[in-house]
Amino acid sequence: MIVPMHEQFRNRNVLITGGLGFLGSNLAIRLVGLGARVTLVDSLIPEYGGNPFNISSIEGQVRVNISDVRDEHSMRCLVQGQDYLFNLAGQTSHMDSMENPFVDLDINCRAQLSMLEVCRKYNPGIKVVFASTRQIYGKPEYLPVDEKHLLRPVDVNGINKMAGEWYHILYNNVHGIRSCALRLTNTIGPRMRVKDARQTFVGVWVRAVVEGKPFEVWDGQQLRDFSYVDDTVEAFLLAAANDDVNGRVFNLGGETRVALKELAEMLIRANGSGDYRVRDYPADRKRIDIGDYYADFSSIRSALGWQPTVPLGKALALTVAYYRQHLPRYL
Amino acid sequence: MIVPMHEQFRNRNVLITGGLGFLGSNLAIRLVGLGARVTLVDSLIPEYGGNPFNISSIEGQVRVNISDVRDEHSMRCLVQGQDYLFNLAGQTSHMDSMENPFVDLDINCRAQLSMLEVCRKYNPGIKVVFASTRQIYGKPEYLPVDEKHLLRPVDVNGINKMAGEWYHILYNNVHGIRSCALRLTNTIGPRMRVKDARQTFVGVWVRAVVEGKPFEVWDGQQLRDFSYVDDTVEAFLLAAANDDVNGRVFNLGGETRVALKELAEMLIRANGSGDYRVRDYPADRKRIDIGDYYADFSSIRSALGWQPTVPLGKALALTVAYYRQHLPRYL
Numbered sequence: 001m002i003v004p005m006h007e008q009f010r011n012r013n014v015l016i017t018g019g020l021g022f023l024g025s026n027l028a029i030r031l032v033g034l035g036a037r038v039t040l041v042d043s044l045i046p047e048y049g050g051n052p053f054n055i056s057s058i059e060g061q062v063r064v065n066i067s068d069v070r071d072e073h074s075m076r077c078l079v080q081g082q083d084y085l086f087n088l089a090g091q092t093s094h095m096d097s098m099e100n101p102f103v104d105l106d107i108n109c110r111a112q113l114s115m116l117e118v119c120r121k122y123n124p125g126i127k128v129v130f131a132s133t134r135q136i137y138g139k140p141e142y143l144p145v146d147e148k149h150l151l152r153p154v155d156v157n158g159i160n161k162m163a164g165e166w167y168h169i170l171y172n173n174v175h176g177i178r179s180c181a182l183r184l185t186n187t188i189g190p191r192m193r194v195k196d197a198r199q200t201f202v203g204v205w206v207r208a209v210v211e212g213k214p215f216e217v218w219d220g221q222q223l224r225d226f227s228y229v230d231d232t233v234e235a236f237l238l239a240a241a242n243d244d245v246n247g248r249v250f251n252l253g254g255e256t257r258v259a260l261k262e263l264a265e266m267l268i269r270a271n272g273s274g275d276y277r278v279r280d281y282p283a284d285r286k287r288i289d290i291g292d293y294y295a296d297f298s299s300i301r302s303a304l305g306w307q308p309t310v311p312l313g314k315a316l317a318l319t320v321a322y323y324r325q326h327l328p329r330y331l
Numbered sequence: 332m333i334v335p336m337h338e339q340f341r342n343r344n345v346l347i348t349g350g351l352g353f354l355g356s357n358l359a360i361r362l363v364g365l366g367a368r369v370t371l372v373d374s375l376i377p378e379y380g381g382n383p384f385n386i387s388s389i390e391g392q393v394r395v396n397i398s399d400v401r402d403e404h405s406m407r408c409l410v411q412g413q414d415y416l417f418n419l420a421g422q423t424s425h426m427d428s429m430e431n432p433f434v435d436l437d438i439n440c441r442a443q444l445s446m447l448e449v450c451r452k453y454n455p456g457i458k459v460v461f462a463s464t465r466q467i468y469g470k471p472e473y474l475p476v477d478e479k480h481l482l483r484p485v486d487v488n489g490i491n492k493m494a495g496e497w498y499h500i501l502y503n504n505v506h507g508i509r510s511c512a513l514r515l516t517n518t519i520g521p522r523m524r525v526k527d528a529r530q531t532f533v534g535v536w537v538r539a540v541v542e543g544k545p546f547e548v549w550d551g552q553q554l555r556d557f558s559y560v561d562d563t564v565e566a567f568l569l570a571a572a573n574d575d576v577n578g579r580v581f582n583l584g585g586e587t588r589v590a591l592k593e594l595a596e597m598l599i600r601a602n603g604s605g606d607y608r609v610r611d612y613p614a615d616r617k618r619i620d621i622g623d624y625y626a627d628f629s630s631i632r633s634a635l636g637w638q639p640t641v642p643l644g645k646a647l648a649l650t651v652a653y654y655r656q657h658l659p660r661y662l
Contacts (some may be wrong), residue, residue, distance in 0.1 A: 105440060109494070110433070150481060152500075159501060277584060
């Protein structure tokens with residue numbers, strides 16, 4: 001049974017790792033609106049997604065704790081007393097994971113295991129929702145990709161996220177720490193990182209059009225789906241609120257699939273102006289390119305009634321509007 | 332094209348991690364016979380499979396280096412100049428991995444990544460064969476299990492081995508470090524650990540019948556397949572010798588599948604005497620039990636012509652004969 005969301009989170013204690021990041025901050029804003037008592041953990045490592053400005057609209061209404069998920073002692077303190085853990089902290093850059101695989105391992109594997117051990121020892125009643133990624137599927141064998149598709153990651157980040165996801169499922173199944181995982185597709189919206197492509201290439205595009213500069217489209221024929229961050233946040237809340245999905249893994253996805261060149265055109269329309277150049281896919285990234293990807297999200301639709309509600313054009317317009325107003329806070 | 336094995340390894344430099352263990356020592360003995368120059372690395376951690384007695388028959392014909400695969404500096408020295416790396420070192424105990432997940436992570440993930448980084452930086456021409464395990468499949472959805480079966484590990488060991496396997500495939504695909512992986516099923520034979528069940532439950536059974544004591548069969552109805560170590564060794568040599576299989580993953584398997592109760596009967600026949608008790612599956616292991624498992628190994632048969640050659644009854648007889656002679660060296 002799906003409990004009305006506003007009841008489920010009111011006065012409940014919620015911990016969000018990566019809480020100053022793109023997804024974490026949007027989730028925090030929503031949860032504050034639902035009456036939750038929210039604690040945000042973020043390391044504010046400059047290369048990652050955390051940005052204090054992301055929560056300026058809820059300042060004073062959330063507790064902010066600057067620490068690293070690799071810091072077991074900090075996590076041990078923070079996890080205690082929480083009803084929900086949205087476990088979003090992670091290293092997300094594919095290129096960084098190839099250049100420094102051990103940092104990626106520490107954050108995406110060791111820290112996840114450590115966090116789950118902390119839950120097991122100090123707060124076994126907590127409910128955990130983990131942010132996984134479509135990246136772990138690698139190059140699709142068939143489309144749309146459903147959860148029965150083999151995991152064949154093409155970079156260190158994908159391998160470590162795969163392990164991180166499975167620790168959550170394991171701790172649910174073996175230790176009874178209620179957990180589930182959402183495999184996110186490309187997510188866009190206000191508060192995403194636009195300084196560089198470490199979080200999403202769309203960030204760089206948005207920055208460019210807002211600054212009136214041309215951006216680069218690599219290849220441009222690849223198909224992708226996109227999720228607007230408010231839809232993504234909704235999926236996290238639904239997954240947290242329902243114990244039927246414990247131990248399960250779900251794809252998120254977008255309502256439409258577009259070629260990246262088409263996305264570029266839509267972005268320019270959303271902005272009212274802009275320019276891009278198509279270039280070949282860079283050689284050093286070619287080997288970890290996955291070609292087309294879009295998700296079958298019928299599993300979460302059946303289980304939780306979730307589906308995308310914000311069309312891509314509107315998502316782009318909302319995103320551009322945000323950065324027209326706030327871009328300097330993201331550079 | 333399959334090059335005759337005796338040509339392929341003569342005067343070639345071969346490094347085996349876990350070289351004093353069950354599989355590593357049998358592989359070393361075979362490789363010495365083929366004229367290879369063999370270096371064995373082993374940490375001799377008491378809970379693992381290493382045992383200096385395992386290589387008593389080739390003493391003086393191999394180089395033995397006692398060090399840990401987590402020791403990057405040691406690995407950096409040892410990897411240089413090698414033509415082949417048989418990467419067999421690992422933490423194998425499912426229960427230990429649940430009790431101390433971080434040790435398992437360090438050995439089965441971090442050290443594997445570190446080893447591959449060492450290969451990439453100091454010996455990119457090396458060929459690597461990685462010992463993976465059927466454990467990563469978890470509880471089968473269908474039987475026999477082929478390589479298209481989803482990986483759904485049921486313990487920390489399985490998750491970390493899954494990541495370790497994929498690092499090898501990734502380094503092959505992205506960095507050109509020629510690698511492939513074999514997913515071993517239950518392997519039995521001379522030089523296996525019989526002191527306890529950390530490596531295989533069959534070890535404890537063999538020890539018991541040789542000592543004239545009863546052994547315990549848990550449940551007994553579970554179906555399994557078994558590979559005799561000489562067959563397993565052959566698969567490693569074939570995989571090393573053939574570059575067609577780089578980037579690929581293969582199941583090994585046994586010719587016959589038997590219920591564990593039937594295996595117990597066969598072992599007693601092989602020994603000429605013995606006794607066992609059937610008991611319920613222990614509660615603390617029940618949650619990581621996988622039920623029936625046996626492999627479809629048609630993929631490696633097609634690619635490399637590999638198939639089991641030693642029938643299970645003979646495998647058990649050879650194993651018992653070995654421990655009748657040498658049991659005290661394994662206690």
